[in-house]
Amino acid sequence: MIRSFKKHMGAWGTVGPTVIWLGIFLFLPLVYVILITFLTKNAYGGVDFSFTLENYRNLFKSEYIKVFWDSIVLSLETTVICLLVGYPFAYILANAPRRWKNFLVLLLMLPFWTNSLIRTYGWNTLLRTEGIINHFLLGVGVIKSPLEMLYTDQAVLLGMVYALLPFTVLPLYTSIEKLDKSLLEAGSDLGASRAHVFTRIVLPLTMPGIFAGSIQTFIPSLGFFFISDMMGGAKTMYIGNLIKNQFLSARNWPFGAALSIVLIIITLILMRLYTKVGSLEDMA
Amino acid sequence: MANGEERVIVRLTNVDKSFDNEKVVKKLNLDVKEGEFLTMLGPSGCGKTTTLRMIAGFEQPDEGEILLGGVNVEGKKPNERDVNTVFQNYALFPHMNVFDNVAFGLVEKKVKKEEIHTRVLEMLKLVKLDGMEKRMPSQMSGGQKQRVGIARALVNRPKVLLLDEPLGALDLKLRKQMQGELKHLQRRLGITFLYVTHDQEEALTMSDRIAIMNSGILEQVGTPEEVYNQPQTKFVADFIGESNILEGYVEHVYEDAIGVTMESGKARIPETGYESEEMVYLCVRPENLKLDTKPHEGFSLRGRVREHIFVGSINKTMVELPNGQMLKAETPAEDELMPVGTPVNIYWNPGKVVVMRTKEEMIYNIIERSVQIEGMPNDPIF
Numbered sequence: 001m002i003r004s005f006k007k008h009m010g011a012w013g014t015v016g017p018t019v020i021w022l023g024i025f026l027f028l029p030l031v032y033v034i035l036i037t038f039l040t041k042n043a044y045g046g047v048d049f050s051f052t053l054e055n056y057r058n059l060f061k062s063e064y065i066k067v068f069w070d071s072i073v074l075s076l077e078t079t080v081i082c083l084l085v086g087y088p089f090a091y092i093l094a095n096a097p098r099r100w101k102n103f104l105v106l107l108l109m110l111p112f113w114t115n116s117l118i119r120t121y122g123w124n125t126l127l128r129t130e131g132i133i134n135h136f137l138l139g140v141g142v143i144k145s146p147l148e149m150l151y152t153d154q155a156v157l158l159g160m161v162y163a164l165l166p167f168t169v170l171p172l173y174t175s176i177e178k179l180d181k182s183l184l185e186a187g188s189d190l191g192a193s194r195a196h197v198f199t200r201i202v203l204p205l206t207m208p209g210i211f212a213g214s215i216q217t218f219i220p221s222l223g224f225f226f227i228s229d230m231m232g233g234a235k236t237m238y239i240g241n242l243i244k245n246q247f248l249s250a251r252n253w254p255f256g257a258a259l260s261i262v263l264i265i266i267t268l269i270l271m272r273l274y275t276k277v278g279s280l281e282d283m284a
Numbered sequence: 285m286a287n288g289e290e291r292v293i294v295r296l297t298n299v300d301k302s303f304d305n306e307k308v309v310k311k312l313n314l315d316v317k318e319g320e321f322l323t324m325l326g327p328s329g330c331g332k333t334t335t336l337r338m339i340a341g342f343e344q345p346d347e348g349e350i351l352l353g354g355v356n357v358e359g360k361k362p363n364e365r366d367v368n369t370v371f372q373n374y375a376l377f378p379h380m381n382v383f384d385n386v387a388f389g390l391v392e393k394k395v396k397k398e399e400i401h402t403r404v405l406e407m408l409k410l411v412k413l414d415g416m417e418k419r420m421p422s423q424m425s426g427g428q429k430q431r432v433g434i435a436r437a438l439v440n441r442p443k444v445l446l447l448d449e450p451l452g453a454l455d456l457k458l459r460k461q462m463q464g465e466l467k468h469l470q471r472r473l474g475i476t477f478l479y480v481t482h483d484q485e486e487a488l489t490m491s492d493r494i495a496i497m498n499s500g501i502l503e504q505v506g507t508p509e510e511v512y513n514q515p516q517t518k519f520v521a522d523f524i525g526e527s528n529i530l531e532g533y534v535e536h537v538y539e540d541a542i543g544v545t546m547e548s549g550k551a552r553i554p555e556t557g558y559e560s561e562e563m564v565y566l567c568v569r570p571e572n573l574k575l576d577t578k579p580h581e582g583f584s585l586r587g588r589v590r591e592h593i594f595v596g597s598i599n600k601t602m603v604e605l606p607n608g609q610m611l612k613a614e615t616p617a618e619d620e621l622m623p624v625g626t627p628v629n630i631y632w633n634p635g636k637v638v639v640m641r642t643k644e645e646m647i648y649n650i651i652e653r654s655v656q657i658e659g660m661p662n663d664p665i666f
Contacts, residue, residue, distance in 0.1 A: 180373075180375065182371055182373060182375040183375050183377060183378075185340075185342055185362070185369075185371075185375065186369070186371060186375040186376075186377070187377075187388070188341075188361065188362040188363050189340060189341075189342075189362045189363070189367075189368055189369045189437075190363075190368065190388045190389035190392060190436065190437075190440065191363045191389050191392035191393055191440070192363055192388075192392050193363055196392065200388075201377060204379045205377075205378070205379055
């Protein structure tokens with residue numbers, strides 16, 4: 001009896017604080033959000049305690065379906081471009097001389113440590129009609145009138161790629177660096193050209209990195225709202241903006257909560273896929 | 285080449301290679317004959333692996349030429365060379381099963397599917413892995429992995445198979461077994477094997493010829509018997525097997541012999557072709573070094589028994605010379621041992637000593653030493 005009590009005490013002593021922390025800061029808020037989705041909004045921006053499924057039904061309205069669709073397309077575009085830019089980047093990084101490697105990774109991480117809002121403002125300064133790029137191009141005489149670069153969908157895409165590139169590069173970098181260089185030599189020794197060494201050896205062996213990088217880019221890109229707000233001028237609505245608006249402008253918390261739940265579910269599905277592939281990689 | 289009929293399949297001419305201003309291969313000249321099993325042997329860092337990697341095309345020589353089948357391969361990438369490599373760490377493709385690993389080179393060569401199938405299965409049978417073609421490398425033992433590595437290289441029927449310490453990661457028993465199998469495979473297929481190892485026993489048992497390298501220099505090339513019985517340099521005598529090496533100089537030149545004087549005594553050696561005052565090394569294998577209480581004609585080399593070491597079938601006896609040098613003598617275990625402390629006469633049978641001219645740098649050493657003892661009349665040592 002005493003022994004088992006002690007055993008339990010030990011377990012609580014170690015895991016307890018984490019359980020309490022997660023309970024207060026993750027589980028309770030989540031339950032609260034789920035609860036709200038079944039309630040009705042009232043005229044003053046609060047919630048009335050009357051049960052409804054209206055918020056979930058609203059999700060299937062065509063204008064919201066379009067928001068989801070646009071968001072997923074933007075996130076996919078972001079992910080693909082991040083991969084295309086990030087793979088060569090990570091490859092060079094992983095094969096750089098040892099004394100350069102840490103420095104290059106530092107350069108990659110450096111923007112991370114500055115506030116992302118400030119970085120996005122930086123892009124605004126560059127891209128806007130009276131911005132640095134337009135000034136320069138006008139001054140040089142390449143263009144007659146300033147280019148419309150900011151507040152376009154392309155600008156949003158650019159901002160997203162810029163913000164999320166490290167999320168793609170880091171898993172790719174780890175995966176490529178882990179690659180045994182003698183495998184490349186073996187491939188070449190057995191008659192494979194450089195292109196074939198890449199397609200037959202490097203690419204399949206770095207697939208876990210590609211997958212991890214994609215998911216780690218795709219998931220946060222779905223929820224981003226400030227980049228599309230600041231660089232897209234809120235012309236196209238994405239999930240992140242929609243949720244933000246429901247809570248802050250429209251004061252429709254129940255619907256905002258329902259949208260959040262959908263986002264959480266998508267994320268959980270992707271995370272599940274991610275861990276599954278991760279465990280596959282460990283087996284190899 | 286002594287024998288012009290034998291074709292040279294790999295020829296290295298004056299090959300130099302440096303890494304970060306450090307020369308790892310210096311003016312290397314080596315011919316590998318078609319169909320032979322040649323081993324490059326040397327301590328780690330002697331440049332043997334670098335040489336192999338230059339032949340494979342992973343490294344480019346700074347100077348000199350490499351000919352493969354008579355063709356200069358300068359600037360040719362590894363995939364353009366008719367050689368294949370077996371790696372020490374196996375370097376199997378972890379995402380492919382055994383069949384696909386072995387088929388890799390044939391797929392690159394665009395060999396027909398049916399032919400790939402038969403050739404791969406045939407090769408797997410040859411390396412005793414039949415029935416394992418669906419296995420992944422991660423499910424195999426070290427020995428099995430290296431069999432796949434060997435099959436993957438041999439299936440391409442290379443002109444030369446390069447083996448970079450292929451058995452280095454295996455345990456002793458498996459290594460011995462694989463040595464036999466490799467030798468067998470080489471005989472059966474008739475493919476030239478260029479083998480790199482630091483294990484002298486491995487080199488002696490497997491090779492047709494051994495090329496011994498030391499700090500980037502090729503010291504000697506010869507059959508196992510030649511490098512063991514007639515080492516040409518002190519390094520070779522020391523590195524291959526065990527050796528007692530005595531420093532001395534030629535004091536007398538007789539008609540059919542020379543009288544060599546060492547720090548600890550004198551010996552008459554039936555050798556000709558040496559000049560008076562020439563500095564030499566005498567190299568005697570422990571099994572040829574004899575000890576006796578009676579003096580032997582032609583020898584005035586005395587020492588004291590210091591220690592006996594029993595190693596199963598033989599006894600090793602350590603004998604200390606007056607100058608402190610330790611010599612090692614081996615006797616059959618059943619022979620009676622002389623008690624520790626016994627003064628003994630040291631001798632060897634004619635023909636059981638190898639005389640080597642010392643290199644100039646060694647002469648300077650000895651001259652320096654003799655300068656130190658100059659002015660001492662009737663030098664007590666000699």
